[in-house]
Amino acid sequence: MVQHFTQDTVPDLPPDKLPSMAYRSYFLFVMVLVSACVVSERYILFVLVEPIRRDLGLTDFQIGLVKDLALAIVYIVAVVPFARLSGTWSKKGIVAGAAAVWSVSVLVCAYAKNFWVLLLGRAGIGMGDGAFTPPSQAWIADLFPPKQRGTALSIFLLGASLGAFAGPSFGGWAAHAYGWREALLLASIPGFVLVPIVWFTLRDVRPGLADGSTANHLVRQPFGVAFRELMAIRTFPLLVGASALNTLLTMGMISWAPAFMERTHGMAARDAGVQMGGALFIGSLVGHLLGGPLADLLGRRNVRWYLWVPMISGALAVCVGLLILTGPxxxxxPLFGLQLLIGGLAAAPLMAVVTGLAPVSSRSTAVAILMVAINVIGLGGGPVFVGWLSDALHPVYGENSLGMAMRWSMLAGIPSTILAYLASRTYKADAEAARARLAAGMAPMGAI
Structure with a gap:
């Protein structure tokens, strides 16, 4: 499925000509669908927590391990190697192969009879997700120049919005109508459909094409060298830390939302799934649509707005989270939707900053490092911490222990906002240095 090529033999395109806007629009449409597919596979288990917990006899801590940490750990294992491969291997091959892997893994979850098989299936979804993320974002950066990149990434992020809606909504309905196993069986189908679409209709392009890079080949450096080059960019580690902590806050809330509603407010999983899916879809849709164009617009006045938008959104997310946990x-x-809208404003600017600051040849590595931090601290650590703390508090608070644990996750918003502010102070100089390096044709050839 995955073909290998050198930069002298990238197929299908003249070396210095971007594809037509019609093709690039189609490319974004397909990538939105692929992104929606993997995000829905991640989110669908959120609304199936209670039936799976009862059926398999799992604790909240075990659910946290299955639902989030297993996926996050294997994602981490996969994301860096596939980031390095995405510059010298076919991006379309990696993306198509990733979709096949996560689709098979959903089937494994559907047939799980115990904790360990379910853990294995979720780990496979993490493998597919980790293989998909770096090449997809780097591919978009290769096809869209900097002045269009924020908007293109906003469109790409619509896939996350669609997945956040489809996973819980479909999962809640299907679990009620057929059972949680059948819901997962049906959810595996879209990925198998998308594999041939990606393989047969999308084309690879030379890395850095949209930036005017004229490099004919990439010299692979050890990962440690590329890592040190990226960490030497002052804004980068600050932004990685802010993003990871902000994800901890958000996922510590969202991943437990249906269970919180069932235990605290007595809402059935079917109703919670539909309402959660709708709120996440509308909120993230609006946020993702506005975030990139807003940052592109404000960034023309002051480039620091690419960091100020995430900083402001992180602070506001804490305030909304407290209202969620204390209100009727x-x-x-509706407040979850507002929280996702606010958080969604930061996503495209974040991606634009990361891919813009990194040398062209190290974009996939930069995305991989960011995603590792987000998955370790945010997607993996946040929900597992909430589940562990809920178990610890249960003897005192009973079924209300989950809500108390979710309150503690709000504290992550404080250091997240501080780090985003510090990153905004160094970003202008780092962005100017990146542009100068590209203009001089001196971008170091880091690991992909």
């Missing part, structure tokens, strides 16, 4: 059931999911 009727406003929980």
């Amino acid at each position: 059931a009727s406003r929980v999911f």
Whole structure:
């Protein structure tokens, strides 16, 4: 499925000509669908927590391990190697192969009879997700020049919005109508459909094409060398830390939302799934659509707005989270939608900054490092911490222990906002240095 090529033999395109806007629009459409597929596979288990917990006899800590940490750990194992391969191997091959892997893994989850098989299936989804993320974002950066990149990434992020809606909504309905196993069986189908679409209709392009890079080949350096080059960019580690902590806050809330509603407010999983899916879809859709164009617009006045938008959104997310946990059931999911809208504003600017600061040849590595931090601290650590703390507090608070644990996750918003502010102070100089390096044709050839 995955073909290998050198930069002298990248197929299908003249070396210095971007594809037509019609093709690039189609490319974004397909990538939105692929992104929606993997995000829905990640989110669908959120609404199946209670039936799986009862059926397999799992604790909240075990659910946290299966639902989030297993996926995150294997994602980490996969993301860096596939980031390095995505410059010298076919991006379309990696993306198509990743979709096949996560689709098979969903089937494994559907047939799980115990904790360990379920853990294995979720780990496979993490493998596919980790293989998909770096090449997809680097591919977009290769096809869209900097002045269009924020908007293109906003469109790409619509896939996350669609997945966040489809996973819980479909999962809640299908689990009620057929059972949680059948819900997962049906959820595996879209990935198998998308594999041939990616393989037969998309084309690889030379890395850095949209930036005017004229490099004919990439010299692979050891990962440690490329890592040190990226960490020497002052804004980069600050932004990685801020993003990871902000994800901890968000996922510590969202991943437990249906269970919180069922235990605290007595809402059935089917109703919670539909309402959560709708809130996440609308909120993230609006946020993702506005975030990139807003940052592109404000960034023309002051480039620091690419960091100020994430900083402001992180602070506001904490305030909304506290309202979610202390208010009546009727406003929980509308506020979740507002929280996702606010958080969604930061996503495209974040991706634009990361891919813009990194040398062209190290973009996939930069994305991989960011995703490792987000998965370790945010997607893996946040929900598992909430589950562990909920178990610890249960003897005192009973079924309300989950809500108390979710309150503690809000504290992550404080250091996240501080780090984003510090990154905004160094970003202008780092962005100017990146542009100068590219203009001089001196971008170091780091690991992919």
